[in-house]
Amino acid sequence: MQIKVQTGDISAFKADAVVVNLFEGVASPGGGTGAVDEAMGGAIGDLIAAGDIRGKFGEFTLIHTLGRLPSPRVIVAGLGKPAEFTIDKVRTLSADLGRYLRRQRLRNTAIIAHGAGLAGLPAEECAAAIAEGTLLGLYRFLRHKKPPEDEVEPESLTIVEFDGAKLAALERGVERGRVLAEATNACRDMANEPANYLTPEQMAARAEAIAAETGLECEVHGPDWLREKGMGGVLGVAQGSVQEPRFIVLRYEGAAGARPVALVGKGITFDTGGISIKPASGMEEMKGDMSGGAAVIAAMGAIARLRPRVNVIGIVPATENMPSGSAIKPGDVLRTMAGKTIEVVNTDAEGRLILADGLAYARQQGAAAIVDVATLTGAISTALGNVAMGAMTNDAGLLERVKRAAAAAGERLWELPMWDDYKDFIRSDFADMKNSGGRLAGSITAAMLLREFVEDTPWVHLDIAGVDNYDRDKGVIVKGASGIPVRTLVHLALQSAETAATK
Structure with a gap:
């Protein structure tokens, strides 16, 4: 239009x-x-x-x-x-x-x-x-x-x-609004796409196309590179599928020499639950389990079009989670890129396994701050319904920045606590941690595992499992994939550039 x-x-x-x-x-x-x-x-x-x-x-x-x-x-x-x-x-x-x-x-x-x-x-x-x-x-x-x-x-x-004096401001606004909406709709396109049309390889191709259009640097890595990096989390989840995994990296440089903000998105292009298989009813919606990764890819394209003076790196580990004779099993132990081991007690808690490697890679790349986005837990829907994202953090200052970005985008989030008591839920007798703490505080215990891989880097985790898909039109929300939180991520980059400019 x-x-x-x-x-x-x-x-x-x-x-x-x-x-x-x-x-x-x-x-x-x-x-x-x-x-x-x-x-x-x-x-x-x-x-x-x-x-x-x-x-x-x-x-x-x-x-x-x-x-x-x-x-x-x-x-x-x-x-x-x-x-x-x-x-x-x-x-x-x-x-x-x-x-x-x-x-x-x-x-x-x-x-x-x-x-x-x-x-x-x-x-x-x-x-x-x-x-x-x-x-x-x-x-x-x-x-x-x-x-x-x-x-x-x-x-x-x-x-x-x-009033002709307002013309230039209106034109600037229309252009910015168009970029934000088109990026959100690009995310929706990926999340709505059937999984037979959006495999990990095809998701990587979408990222490459956006990079070519906007001038982003793009790297797409396969199984050999993942093995070289020791990314046992991604490889473990991927081993049950005939579709090879991809590790997608997008780079935007708008401030030479500055440490980047890292955006990390979960890219499970279809989630059956693996050996811990999901019920058949509603499983078709699991084509959208890559919504976090799609949001990161789309946001990176918008950031490149708007050209803020900030460096941003987008990271998306992409794979399917399938049951097969080669799939990981409950009780298996995976060694991640960070060298930390995870006992798999539930193969349907796979998003945190691939994000562990994504977060470790972001830290290795020298990220000044990390925001990860994932349809991580059904528990977040129980806590917040389909009204808000759940936010968990190790840094109050970064979370405040994300809150301001979400407010500018009109996308809601709510903070959940990250008290150390919750770490007890993921203690394992056989590995450094286990990938599920059970039903209690499920969203928080999932985030506790992710926290182990960011170390002291400021980090915010956005659990979007309650807001990634809707069953009816309402305002900017339409039936199907929502595209949340593309605009929040873009506003975060814009505000980060403004903050850097005032220092």
């Missing part, structure tokens, strides 16, 4: 529809909405007085202009209560509006910059949220399915701004 900005009067713009807005409780519209109302002879005001337009958040009212405007339709979007209207509400409204335009079969639409007028929000941030929300809300994965033959897809959205 094309999103552009131009100066002008929204009431004089010709499109399939123009979209204006209204806060709840407003009886007499002003700004762009007031200009359209005046051109229509007070029709919007009359509908407000009649109670047909209330300004409730997410309310859309379509009015036919009957020749009084160049555009045949006006849509009044409800903004809700002024005190509750935020940039995140702009993003949500734009996503809902995008799907509404699709249902109304409208190809070309003009809008005013929601929030940048009477609400007083920064114009650039509003434009970014409009672009993000629209592109995220319109996303669908139709690669293997024909769309309805009579459907009309929105083609263009023009933000019409009366």
